[in-house]
Amino acid sequence: xxxxxLKPAEGSTKTRKRIGRGxxxxxxxxxxxxxxxxKSRSGYSKKIGFEGGQxxxxxxxxxxxxxxxxxxxxxxxxxxxxQELATAKNLTKVGLGDFKAAGFISTKQKVKILGNGTxxxxxxxxxxxxxxxxxxxxxxxxxxxxxL
Numbered sequence: 001x002x003x004x005x006l007k008p009a010e011g012s013t014k015t016r017k018r019i020g021r022g023x024x025x026x027x028x029x030x031x032x033x034x035x036x037x038x039k040s041r042s043g044y045s046k047k048i049g050f051e052g053g054q055x056x057x058x059x060x061x062x063x064x065x066x067x068x069x070x071x072x073x074x075x076x077x078x079x080x081x082x083q084e085l086a087t088a089k090n091l092t093k094v095g096l097g098d099f100k101a102a103g104f105i106s107t108k109q110k111v112k113i114l115g116n117g118t119x120x121x122x123x124x125x126x127x128x129x130x131x132x133x134x135x136x137x138x139x140x141x142x143x144x145x146x147x148l
Contacts, residue, residue: 075109080117095126
């Protein structure tokens with residue numbers, strides 16, 4: 001045995017298919033692509049969501065719903081939370097700055113005070129919006145609800 005008679009093992013290598021080299025090769029004509037259709041053409045790439053010409057799912061299923069561009073998002077804070085904040089910091093006037101310092105809101109968020117819980121001390125509360133029950137509860141204790 002020497003370098004001139006080395007060969008790979010029997011069956012370990014296969015000859016490459018030479019597609020489109022005439023009918024005599026057996027792989028001419030359609031070049032293993034079948035007859036006609038998009039997949040037989042050069043430059044074909046399957047588009048995302050393409051279903052063979054059938055109306056695709058994303059166009060068949062109707063859109064629904066409505067997004068109001070004028071909607072105002074409020075961060076809801078209950079009266080019991082306001083009372084806890086006031087007693088912890090010993091405040092008589094609670095505003096947006098206090099809510100921000102306590103970590104309840106970020107700089108651009110708006111606050112709506114909701115009437116869940118009870119107030120025990122007289123407080124002046126400043127917020128962007130109040131529920132009717134919250135306003136009634138604040139005024140029942142003798143405080144004021146100031147809309148910003």
